[in-house]
Amino acid sequence: MNKQNALAGIAFTARPESVDAELTASVPEPTMPAPAPITVLGLNCGGARGPAALNAEQRVLLEEADVLCGGGELLAAFENTEGLKARPLPLTLPLEPLLNSLNQMRAAGEHVLLLADGDPLFFGIGATLARHLGAAAVRLIPAVSSLQQACARLALPWHQVVCLSLHGRDDPGPLNAAAGKGAPLCILTDARMTPDVLARHLLDRGVDWFTVRIFERMGAPDEALHQLSLDETAHRAFGPACTVLLIPHRPPRQAHLGLDAQELAVEGALITKKPVRAAALSLLRVGPRHVVWDIGSGSGAVALEATVLAHEGRVVAVERSAGRAMSIQENRRRFGAAILDVCLGQAPQCLASLPDPQRVFIGGGLSGGQAEDILEHVCRRLPPGGRLAASCVLLESFCLCRRFLEDLGWPLEIMQIQASEARELAGDRHLTALNPVFLLAAQKPASAGM
Incomplete structure (x- = not known):
């Protein structure tokens, strides 16, 4: 009888799955208890310190601790505590090496008690620990904060x-x-x-x-x-x-959209006219938390109106003339525009130290020899989705700016602002035309190479 025929005469019976489950269950798997979380104990800012100020539950935490961590003053309050077995560990900067050490102690099974002032989540170390080690690795016990x-x-x-x-x-x-x-x-x-x-x-x-x-x-x-x-x-x-x-003790002063020239300190009539400001800000689409640059700020009128829109962000007025920069500072004081910073310097060199912008208005500087350098720096610093608006009075500046942005392949909007103001004449009023201004606006695409 060959081997195949012999096997054919034998009936094989499958072992029930329940038997496998029983055999698996009968083999115990090694288990290790999860390490105890690092306990952050807040101590009242307005009260006494030391063991005598702890309640019964807090004293147990102190007695069980293997490591007692905290600032120098807090650790000093627990020196020479009777029955304290914990070794002191000063809280030092930078925090990351210390947090790594605390996590290693925790993983090794040691009980770590960290002392903090008040509520550890009120600008305290509790949030840092939870972010660094994970919420499950931290137990927070708050006290009354400052x-x-x-x-x-x-x-x-x-x-x-x-x-x-x-x-x-x-x-x-x-x-x-x-x-x-x-x-x-x-x-x-x-x-x-x-x-x-x-x-x-x-x-x-x-x-x-x-x-x-x-x-x-x-x-x-x-x-x-x-x-x-x-x-x-x-x-x-x-x-x-x-x-x-x-x-x-009274409401805050604020700038407003549509500032009148008479409200501002202006040197040499260098102020972006009201219709141009309105159009430029609408093209920029400034949001509440944006960082806004106003390059060639002059009197700071555009920057001041931008503070109304970016009221939780930051606005930087960039101006190369010391006299005009002082006028911007005076206008900032008049309106209490605290988020407005004044940067005295020549663009683009002075721009390197500024925070990256989401919105940029260029009101001056494009008629000089550094126009392309300014545009290149601004376009490089803007994030994808960031917006730029430039005001051009001279045709040469307009053509340079248009060509630069079109060569980048950024979607471009162009408009010309022509407006007139009523003025007194012969006991009546007549309309006087303002100088026409070109506005160019572009948004940095997500695929931009700069």
Whole structure:
């Protein structure tokens, strides 16, 4: 009998799936408990520190901790604590190496307790930890924040307050944008961005509608509360750790669309006429958070009107003449346009230090020898979808700008603005024509090579 016939006479019976499942289930798989999350314990900003200030649940966390991390002052409050087995780990900068070390300790099964001031999610380390390690790796226990403590002392509803931190930050942009909201502001400061520095910065931009409450060394035995005007604040000295509340005592001043020349400081009648401003801004389609450049700003009229539209963003007026730059600064003060920055310099060289724009208006500079360099720099810095509008009075400037943008292959809009203004004549009025102006507008396509 051959092998095939022999096999044909044998009946094979399939093993039931349930048997496989039983065999699989009978083999235990090794399991490891998930590491405990890093616990971030907030300590009240306005209260005592140290073990005596902890409740029963918090004391258990302290006793179970293998690692106690925090700033120098917080760790000092827990020195020589009886029964504390945790080794201290100072919170140092830069944070990333420290966070990696904490995560490795957690993965090795150690219990990590990190001490923080107030609410760890109020400009604190809690958000950084969760972003770096993942929300599941962090347990957050908040306490009363400096904002809540300050508002409670002033009976100020803190849900109405706009909060921002300049602690460890150099950019006052968030403060500039918040200053025009007409709401109370809470600002956390440091040794560089002290309250007097902020007050001088705001007053220089015409922001004078706040009264100031400064909590210095909040919660410490020598805590001090200062109630001052912005001008008084600008002439005082303060320590490195302050919670500042700016409370508006009147509505903020604001620029508006359609500014009259009589409202502005203007040098040599260098102002973009009202109809041209209206058309240019409509072509730019400025959004609330956009960064806007106004190159060859003159009096800053276009830049000022752009602040109305980009009210949560930033507007930069670029001007090569020192006299005209001073006029722009004066106009900024008149309208309290805090988000307007003035850049004194020659384009395109001075543009390199500016933040990348989403919208650019070129009101001057295209009649010089650097016209193509300015256009090249602007077009390169604009993101896909960014928009450019240029105002040209001279035919040569118009032809150069048109040719440059058409060579790039950007969709181009062209219009000519011709308008007349009524003026007094012989006891009546007549219409006087304004100089015609070409406007060119283009949007950077997604496929642009620059």
